[in-house]
Amino acid sequence: MANFETVEVSTDLLIIGGGMSACGAAVEAAYWAKKHGLKVTLVDKAAMDRSGAVAMGLSAINLYIGQAAGDNTVEDYVRYVRQDLMGITREDLVYSIARHVDSTVHLFEKWGLPIWKDENGKYVHEGRWQIMINGESYKIIVAEAAKNALNALGPDNIYERVFIVEPLMDGDRCVGAVGFSVRENKFYVFKAKAVLVGMGGAVHVFRPRSTGEGLGRSWYPPFNTGSSAYFTLKAGAEMTCQEVRFIPVRFKDAYGPVGAWFLLFKSVATNALGEDYMKTHPDVLEQYAPYGLTKPIPANLRNHLGLIDERAGKGPIYMRTEEAIQRLAQEMPDEKQRKKKLKELEAEAWEDFLDMTISQALLWAATNTFPEEKPSEIAACEPYFIGSHSGASGAWVSGPEDIAPAEYQWGYTNMSTVKGLFCAGDASGASSHKFSSGSFTEGRIAAKSAIRFIVENNEEPKVDAAQIEELKARILKPLDTFEQYKGMTTDPDVNPNYIRPKQFMFRLQKIMDEYAGGVSKSFTTNKYLLERGLELLAMLKEDSEKLAAESLHELMRCWENVHRMWQAEAHIRSVLFREETRWPGYYIRADFPNLDEENWKCFVNCRWDRNTGQWEVFKRPVISIID
Ligand code: FAD
Numbered sequence: 218m219a220n221f222e223t224v225e226v227s228t229d230l231l232i233i234g235g236g237m238s239a240c241g242a243a244v245e246a247a248y249w250a251k252k253h254g255l256k257v258t259l260v261d262k263a264a265m266d267r268s269g270a271v272a273m274g275l276s277a278i279n280l281y282i283g284q285a286a287g288d289n290t291v292e293d294y295v296r297y298v299r300q301d302l303m304g305i306t307r308e309d310l311v312y313s314i315a316r317h318v319d320s321t322v323h324l325f326e327k328w329g330l331p332i333w334k335d336e337n338g339k340y341v342h343e344g345r346w347q348i349m350i351n352g353e354s355y356k357i358i359v360a361e362a363a364k365n366a367l368n369a370l371g372p373d374n375i376y377e378r379v380f381i382v383e384p385l386m387d388g389d390r391c392v393g394a395v396g397f398s399v400r401e402n403k404f405y406v407f408k409a410k411a412v413l414v415g416m417g418g419a420v421h422v423f424r425p426r427s428t429g430e431g432l433g434r435s436w437y438p439p440f441n442t443g444s445s446a447y448f449t450l451k452a453g454a455e456m457t458c459q460e461v462r463f464i465p466v467r468f469k470d471a472y473g474p475v476g477a478w479f480l481l482f483k484s485v486a487t488n489a490l491g492e493d494y495m496k497t498h499p500d501v502l503e504q505y506a507p508y509g510l511t512k513p514i515p516a517n518l519r520n521h522l523g524l525i526d527e528r529a530g531k532g533p534i535y536m537r538t539e540e541a542i543q544r545l546a547q548e549m550p551d552e553k554q555r556k557k558k559l560k561e562l563e564a565e566a567w568e569d570f571l572d573m574t575i576s577q578a579l580l581w582a583a584t585n586t587f588p589e590e591k592p593s594e595i596a597a598c599e600p601y602f603i604g605s606h607s608g609a610s611g612a613w614v615s616g617p618e619d620i621a622p623a624e625y626q627w628g629y630t631n632m633s634t635v636k637g638l639f640c641a642g643d644a645s646g647a648s649s650h651k652f653s654s655g656s657f658t659e660g661r662i663a664a665k666s667a668i669r670f671i672v673e674n675n676e677e678p679k680v681d682a683a684q685i686e687e688l689k690a691r692i693l694k695p696l697d698t699f700e701q702y703k704g705m706t707t708d709p710d711v712n713p714n715y716i717r718p719k720q721f722m723f724r725l726q727k728i729m730d731e732y733a734g735g736v737s738k739s740f741t742t743n744k745y746l747l748e749r750g751l752e753l754l755a756m757l758k759e760d761s762e763k764l765a766a767e768s769l770h771e772l773m774r775c776w777e778n779v780h781r782m783w784q785a786e787a788h789i790r791s792v793l794f795r796e797e798t799r800w801p802g803y804y805i806r807a808d809f810p811n812l813d814e815e816n817w818k819c820f821v822n823c824r825w826d827r828n829t830g831q832w833e834v835f836k837r838p839v840i841s842i843i844d
Contacts, residue, residue, distance in 0.1 A: 221397075221693060223685075225406045226376070228258035229671050230664070233381050233394055233448070234415035235261025236269025236441075237653050238605075238642025240363035241321065241660025242413050242667075247366035249668040259367055260376040260407060262399065262416075262773070263440060265360040269417055270603070271653055272438055274353040276572035277343045277476060278332075279652035281322050282315055289345065291315040295843045297346070298650045301515045302609060303508045303799050304818055305458070308842045309616035309625055310648035313662060314655045321658045322348070328362050330355060344480035352572050359657065379405050380773045381416070381444065382692050384452040384638070385680050386827075391452045391638035392678030395688050399773050404689050408678045411637045411667040414448055415660055417441030418603035418610070418643035419784045421722065424730035424737070425599045427470070434576065436465050436472040436598045442777035443602065443784030445644035446610070450783055453827040454633040455613040457646040457820050457837070459784075460791035462600035463608035464740065464803050466520055468536065469594040473577025475536060477569040482562070484541035486523065486595060488531035494522045501525065505801070505812050516607050520597050520802030528739060536595045538566070538588035563589055599736050600803070602784055604643045605656045610788075611646025613822055613837070614639075617662075622840045629670045631663035634824075637670065639663045647820060695766035695775045702765070715765035718774035721757070725782055728753045733789050734804045743808040747793040754786055786832075791821045794834040 230250065232242045239259060246257045261268050282289050294315040299306050326332050333341035333349035340348040367374040378399050385393035385408065393408040420437040427434040450456060466486075467475055478484040487493050495514070501522060502509035509518055523534050546559040566588050570578040580586075586593055604611035612633040616625040631639050641663040642656035651659055695718075702714035710717060716724075729735055732750030734742035742750075761779050766772040797813035798806045820837040 221402045221404050221689070223404045223406060223689065225408065226258060227408045229255040229410050230257045230413060230667055231393060231407050231409035231411070232257065232259040232413045232415065232664070234269070234417060234445075235259060235263065235265035235360065235363075235377070236415060236417055236642065237271055237359065237656040238644070238660035238663075239413075239415035240265070240359045241657035242415060242641060242664035243363035244366045245661035246664035246668055247370045249665055250370060253668065253672055255668065255671060256374070257367060257370055258374050258376070258407065258409070259363070260379050260381060260394070260396070260405070262378065262380040264377050265364060265375070266357045269356070269440060270437060271356040271359075272440060273575065274355050274573050275350065275653060276352055276474065276569045277347045277349050278322060278325070278654045279347045279476075280315070280318050280650065280655045281340065281346060281348045282319050283340070284319050286339070292843050294346065297513070300508060300511055300513070301607065302461070302649055303505070303515055303517070303812070304814075305461075305609070305647070305799065305820060305839055306649065307616065307625060307647035308840075309621040310614070310645070311650070312620055312842065313617040313630075314648060314651055314658050317662065318654050318658045321654050321661070324362070325359065325654070328358050330358050343476055347476065347480060349481070355653070376405070380776065381448065382776050383688055384412070384448055385678070385684070386452065387679045389453070390636040392680060394448070395685065395692065397692060397769070397772065399769050402769070404693065406685055408680055410671045410675065410678060411639060413639040413641065413660075413663055413667050414445050414612075414644040415640075415642050416444035416448065416644060418601060418605070418608065419443035419446065419781055420601050421726065422602065422729055422781045422785050422788070423599045423733070423735040424726035426596070426736055431470070434470075434472065436467055437601045437603060441643070443780040444777075445640070446602070446784040446787060447780035449612040449633055449635070449638065449640060449644065450787065450825045451827070452633075452635045452638050453824070454635045454638060455822050455824045456787055457611065457613040457822045458604065458609035459787040459823055460795050460821055461609035461800065462788065462803055463603050463606055464517075464520055464597050464600050465607070466523065466595055466597050468577055469533075469596040471574065471577035471580040472598060473570045473574045475595060477565070478536055478538065478541065481565075482541040482545060485537050487535055487537060488526040489533055489535065490531055492526070492531070494526045494534070495519065498522050498525060517800040517802035524597060524739065524802060533594045534596065535592035537592050539590055539592055542566070542589040559589060597740070597802075600740070602643070602788070604646050604649065605651040607649055609647050609649045611644055612640040613647070614645045620842060622842065624838060624840060630666040631659065632666065632670065637674070639667045639670075692776070693772070695764045695772055698763065699765035699767050703767075709767070712765075715763045716760055717765055718771055718778050721761070721764060721775075722778050722781070724757055725778060725785060728757065729785055733785070733792065740803065741805045741807050742792065743806060744793065747789050750789050751786070751793075754782065754789065757782060787823055790832055790834050791823055795821050
């Protein structure tokens with residue numbers, strides 16, 4: 218620790234993360250900051266060009282309303298999100314993002330993102346809300362705009378490859394963050410008048426399907442590790458929907474996207490016997506009325522129907538790619554055009570993967586898969602925390618002044634319950650289906666609001682030097698632990714005095730998988746399993762003091778796993794509190810297998826008390842603003 222330089226950076230707004238929401242925040246904040254002579258600083262643990270969930274690129278922008286063309290209304294979108302989340306959503310937040318999202322997409326296009334157009338110059342839709350893009354370089358294009366905006370504001374506003382660990386507090390106000398460089402022996406202290414969290418969701422909290430030689434392969438690339446949840450919890454913020462994990466169904470083993478197949482190619486998925494599981498379980502859909510009886514059927518219920526067949530021994534589940542391609546080709550009037558169409562569809566199918574999940578194209582090639590000839594297996598992935606997608610976990614943030622009901626409005630838009638701490642994207646909860654465009658939009662909304670907060674509360678942060686020294690010692694401790702004990706055994710992996718981050722992660726994942734309803738338990742849990750899981754997590758937490766790091770890279774791995782562990786605890790506590798099964802297909806509470814609208818049509822929120830170290834879990838009302 219002795220040779221670690223402490224670097225202090227003072228700024229007005231600190232944006233943490235360099236993903237979609239943070240890039241949106243940077244572009245917007247730079248505009249307003251210039252007017253007020255303020256400084257904006259962004260810090261990302263990776264390189265912005267390829268950081269976060271969009272790192273590999275995407276093949277579709279999943280949220281575009283098309284308001285100007287009259288394609289859809291913002292109200293329609295709110296209804297869609299509410300239905301998909303089985304009634305539990307902050308309609309004010311969803312509304313606010315949806316009303317601004319089209320302008321974000323138009324900016325992306327202006328910056329050079331190729332969006333598919335039809336012969337009339339209209340965007341090509343994948344589904345009602347999704348538009349097709351050539352998105353291999355999506356993140357680079359968006360990051361370039363964010364970097365240009367911050368660089369225009371002044372020098373040294375961007376810090377890449379700096380991993381943020383903890384919030385800095387001045388009483389009950391968040392006034393910055395601390396972390397370390399993953400390349401140099403530098404400990405960073407960022408002091409700010411407001412902080413905007415955009416560190417994404419969490420992957421590898423649960424044991425993944427891909428273990429052993431496939432370790433690291435997941436639907437959600439493992440860049441985001443619960444840092445948003447940890448940071449906001451540690452600052453004392455109220456959190457919401459921590460029980461709402463997301464389990465996507467994707468092409469098996471390489472996790473390739475299914476959206477283009479279901480929506481663009483109108484493909485059907487069946488069990489191994491060729492039965493369409495969406496049609497063979499009307500009784501189950503009835504059981505989850507009204508949501509099961511309203512179209513579109515929520516994603517979790519669609520998962521649930523497939524899983525019922527799998528549990529009944531009717532797997533594998535297949536995407537009938539060959540049927541979809543042949544059917545679309547047959548729609549052409551003559552043989553020549555049929556052949557041409559077939560070639561086009563094949564190209565689109567492969568490009569869909571090459572745009573965002575290259576490994577799926579490799580797996581298809583390696584397994585001699587011709588999608589026009591034979592079906593491909595799909596499967597439910599392991600659970601993820603991604604509040605901007607079809608999950609909902611994140612901080613409880615204040616709603617927009619003009620539409621939020623009083624219960625959802627206590628301060629500046631998108632500010633958490635902690636003064637000066639703003640959240641966007643996966644970091645802000647109960648506003649699912651933001652996706653890439655909506656996360657960028659929410660970053661813009663939150664940044665504008667944070668700048669207003671700074672202008673109206675322009676006080677210098679007061680940070681106690683002792684707080685910083687204590688944090689520095691604690692954060693760097695795993696390096697000291699390794700140095701101190703590494704010689705005590707011949708194999709540095711096996712040592713009674715410490716635990717390495719990989720082993721720690723395996724232990725966390727085993728607990729979550731077996732007690733909190735992971736893949737091996739077919740996503741099923743109960744009160745007793747959850748309580749036992751909490752006991753084991755408490756012991757894991759004790760052992761986190763013994764984490765050891767051989768290098769800066771491993772130091773990052775140590776803290777990533779501590780962050781995941783806190784996300785895990787918030788999840789177990791919230792699943793335990795909600796005594797019903799609202800999202801079968803994401804998880805089943807075997808002891809409360811039914812939906813209970815009367816008692817549980819509410820948010821489950823939680824908070825960790827910074828002063829007492831105690832957790833509280835409680836209900837908040839669901840208030841509808843759209844009929
Ligand atoms: P991210 O964009 O993930 O950014 C998080 C940022 O935080 C990254 O820069 C990361 O490096 C940084 N970070 C994390 N931890 C730390 C730390 N401790 N310190 C400093 N920095 C940190 N949307 C669509 O519109 N269309 C799609 O087809 C689509 N497909 C998707 C497929 C997958 C597999 C996934 C995972 C998401 C998909 N999405 C899609 C959703 C979209 O990617 C997300 O909604 C969006 O990226 C969320 O933005 P964010 O800023 O919250 O997080």
